[in-house]
Amino acid sequence: MSSDFHRKLGAMILLLAESRKVTRTELNKLLFFSDTVHFLKHEHTISGDDYFKRQFGPVPGHVDATRNTLVGLKFLTEQTRVMSLYYQYDYQTRGDNVDLDLVRSELDDDERSTLADVSKKLAKYSATALSSNSHRFEPWKSSSLEAKMEIERAKGDANLREWLRENDIAVPQFHE
Numbered sequence: 001m002s003s004d005f006h007r008k009l010g011a012m013i014l015l016l017a018e019s020r021k022v023t024r025t026e027l028n029k030l031l032f033f034s035d036t037v038h039f040l041k042h043e044h045t046i047s048g049d050d051y052f053k054r055q056f057g058p059v060p061g062h063v064d065a066t067r068n069t070l071v072g073l074k075f076l077t078e079q080t081r082v083m084s085l086y087y088q089y090d091y092q093t094r095g096d097n098v099d100l101d102l103v104r105s106e107l108d109d110d111e112r113s114t115l116a117d118v119s120k121k122l123a124k125y126s127a128t129a130l131s132s133n134s135h136r137f138e139p140w141k142s143s144s145l146e147a148k149m150e151i152e153r154a155k156g157d158a159n160l161r162e163w164l165r166e167n168d169i170a171v172p173q174f175h176e
Contacts, residue, residue, distance in 0.1 A: 009047040009066045011106035014075060016119055017093045018100065021079075024089040025056055027067075029130035032058040034118040036154050037164065038111065040171040045151065046111045053143040057134035061148075067091070121167045133163065 009031070016022060016030050035045035049060040060066075070076035071091075075098045079090040093100070104112060122130065134140055137160035138153035154160055164171050 006047060006049060006062050006066050007106050008111075009049055009060060009062060010070055011103045012047055012115060013063075013067055013070060013091070014093045014098060014100070014103050015107075015112075015115055017076060017091045018095070020123075021090045021092045023127045024091070025127035025131055027091060028059045028063060029057055029127070029134050030119055030122060031060055031063065032134060033122060033130075034115050035060075036151060036160075037118055037169055037171060038114040039151050040154060040161070041114065042110060046107065046114065051139075051149045051151065053140060053145055053147055053149055055145070057131040058140060058149055073097075117169060121169055136160075137163070 012031055012034065013027065016027060016034075022030065031047065032051055035047055035049075035051070038044070038046045047060055049062050051058040051060055067076065067078075071078045075094055077092050077094055081088045081090065107115065125133065138157040139149040139151055142153055143149045161171050161173070
């Protein structure tokens with residue numbers, strides 16, 4: 001992978017789209033929940049990217065450039081489907097063009113574990129459900145539209161921790 005885009009964010013995208021097609025919305029929300037869970041456990045995100053409050057939920061600041069680079073390098077396929085009122089974009093990793101062991105080496109064991117856990121346990125949710133759920137919790141709730149979200153606010157959200165536990169995703173308790 002090239003050094004001119006976020007290597008960890010690129011690795012996250014390729015690993016999330018490795019075993020199944022994901023829509024753009026699903027991808028953005030899985031990135032957000034993976035980074036949030038990792039932050040709650042380790043005090044830092046996996047991607048190192050900032051998230052911004054967009055209409056359909058949190059979006060990493062460099063995701064478009066990173067995803068487009070991966071598509072341009074033919075590491076990631078992009079399919080466009082015309083829906084009734086919008087376009088839907090689907091992504092999947094091109095295993096024939098990507099050394100997935102090299103991609104995995106971009107992340108440490110804890111980061112790979114968090115990504116795999118969140119991806120597996122939230123796979124049951126549609127893009128719409130993931131988006132709706134991302135709107136229920138901090139830092140989404142306290143952010144203005146288009147503003148940078150303060151991921152640290154996730155620590156104080158007992159509802160987020162409860163939802164993650166309901167989905168069998170372990171996170172530590174925080175006392176305020």
